[in-house]
Amino acid sequence: MKRLNIDIETFSSVNLVKSGVYKYAESEDFEILLFSYSVDDARTKIVDLAQGEEIPKEIIEALKDNTIIKWAFNANFERICLSRYLGEKYLNPVSWRCTMIWSAYLGLPLSLEGVGKILGLDKQKLSEGKDLIKYFCIPCLPTKTNGGRVRNFPYQAKDKWELFKNYNIRDVETELEIQQKLSKFPVPEFVWEEYQLDQAINDRGIKVDMDFVVQAIEFDSVIRNQLMIEMQQITNLENPNSVQQLKGWLENQGVNTESLGKEYVKELVKNTNGEVASALSIRLKLAKSSIKKYQAMVDVACFDKRCRGMFQFMGANRTGRFSGRNIQLQNLPRNYLSELDSVRGIIRIGDTDTMTMLYDDVPDVLSQLIRTAFIPKEGNKFFVADFSAIEARVIAWLAGERWRKELFQNGGDIYCMSASQMFGVPVVKHGVNGELRQKGKIAELACGYGGSVGALKAMGALSMGLEEDELQPLVTAWRESNPNIVALWWEVDKAVKECIKKRILTKSHGIQFIYQSGMLRITLPSGRQLTYVKPKIGMNQFGGESVTYEGVGATKKWERIESYGPKFVENIVQAIARDLLVVAMQRLSKKYDIVAHVHDEVIIEAPMNTLLEEICQEMSLIPSWANGLILNADGYVCDFYKKD
Secondary structure (H helix, E strand, C coil): CCEEEEEEEEECCCCHHHHHHHHHHHCCCCEEEEEEEEECCCCCEEEEHHHCCCCCHHHHHHHHCCCCEEEECCHHHHHHHHHHHHCCCCCCHHHEEEHHHHHHHCCCCCCHHHHHHHHCCCCCCCCCHHHHHHHHCCCCCCCCCCCCCCCCCHHHCHHHHHHHHHHHHHHHHHHHHHHHHCCCCCCCHHHHHHHHHHHHHHHHCEEECHHHHHHHHHHHHHHHHHHHHHHHHHHCCCCCCCHHHHHHHHHHCCCCCCCCCHHHHHHHHHCCCHHHHHHHHHHHHHCCCHHHHHHHHHHHCCCCCEECCCEECCCCCCCCCCEECCCCHHHCCCCCCCCHHHHHHHHHCCCHHHHHHHCCCHHHHHHHCCHHHECCCCCEEEEEEEECCHHHHHHHHHHCCHHHHHHHHCCCCHHHHHHHHHHCCCCCCCCCCHHHHHHHHHHHHHHCCCCCHHHHHHCCCCCCCCCHHHHHHHHHHHHHHCHHHHHHHHHHHHHHHHHHHHCCCEEECCEEEEEECCEEEEECCCCCEEEEEEEEEEECCCCCEEEEEEEECCCCCEEEEEECHHHHHHHHHHHHHHHHHHHHHHHHCCCCEEEEEECCEEEEEEECCCCHHHHHHHHHCCCHHHCCCCCCEEEEEECCCCCC
């Protein structure tokens, strides 16, 4: 036996969507119902565990044997569930491969059903599966009709159970057919090594200060009740949180608004006074969604108070970046409070009076404290290190923008220097012409990938004090000061179009573009490839040539997406930044326990005598494929997670 393809069906009273597979498999009532498998592509067999059948001994041994490769679609689910079944902590991910990751690597959807449809498989995933899973795998509500039972068993619906077994078998068959279809485009072995690192980090998890979290939830409830009472007293409304009721009250006060969205309310607060301004200010406070993150921690945390499974490998379709799961560390609110420790203490003892006396916007304080709920295990601290201006460094390296490279070499501030290049004057943070730094910053963020006036507005240029007539000159100034980056956009655009039109290999700036079996494949310096499905040359809204391809779009549906040079450059730069992070994490993981990573930041749980400088030095090492790139990492040490 060399390989084993697996699909399982399970039962647990824990909500899989809310809590993730680690907490799901810990439930006392967890069990595997069906186990379908294929050995070395042979006919699929099924084991009906729910009705007393047993997994063959040689299959059990294969599951534990790290020389036999196990395949599954979303293999993390099978691996963790089977770990529980076998009484293991977590089966070693080194011998596991994931067909979902293979699909993601090729720009395909992250669902078995979606991949099957795109590839036009003969054996599609059975559509009735969702109803069968709902019937057998999830607790049911007791009713008179079902005799008051809280769970459905096979003997209670024999026809459905036989259909469910066929569904389980079909998933393995579908997976095998996907693998056959994708065999021309294997995932490089080094990417599977990255996946194994990802699984190790997910298995390790990160500890949560559960006492603090529980108090924060209670605190939030008390404060929200107080705010609702206050708002009722001001408005005399039964439910002042109702959009319809509040709009009606505002109209009676002579205030008309098309929306009560956050940004609209902020503007209304500025332009009103008295009871109207007070009521709207309270609405803004109530709109804070901090409680959801705290509740997610309760839902996800395992018995040992560690949250696991928070990272999706290859989650970002175009770049291969990681995406968040469950608690979503990637979009936590920033903290600006200097006295985080003392505020955490107030919440721990439930002192709402002191909190409301010290802080006008308590929901905002709770929101800022979300990060601090993550803590290292006893005797350890968090060592947080991240790359400095990683995307700006990568695009400067690719484009050969000399002044940028010199700046990074000398440890300069990219926003100050960008402003200096744009306006032709020295710019020093908090010093000479310091007011121009903000313009440099917003231009960097908005213009780096071809953005123009619209991008500046989207980044909040007008709310930062810039005037409408300043925006186009700002775009022009940025582009004139970065001619090599602008050239990079359009040379990549040319290389992509030539590759698709002539179906030949093209190159630009060390990047290769290949048309292969109906796909555009961009080979990065690391050797990893970005894939764009069914690329075509079309016409854009301005009458010029554009590139379109199929992928998961903004609507989260499979659709045709339009792109062009600067957008491809954005994908390439972000993908290279991702590769640099993974290389750094692979080095660091040999010495340290990585518990999380957020964007370009790594969070390490380590003994107090660990040297931060060594971690930052490890992160700053340049891989052999990035010769000439200037990297720098900075960091800090903390007793709980925060932004320094």
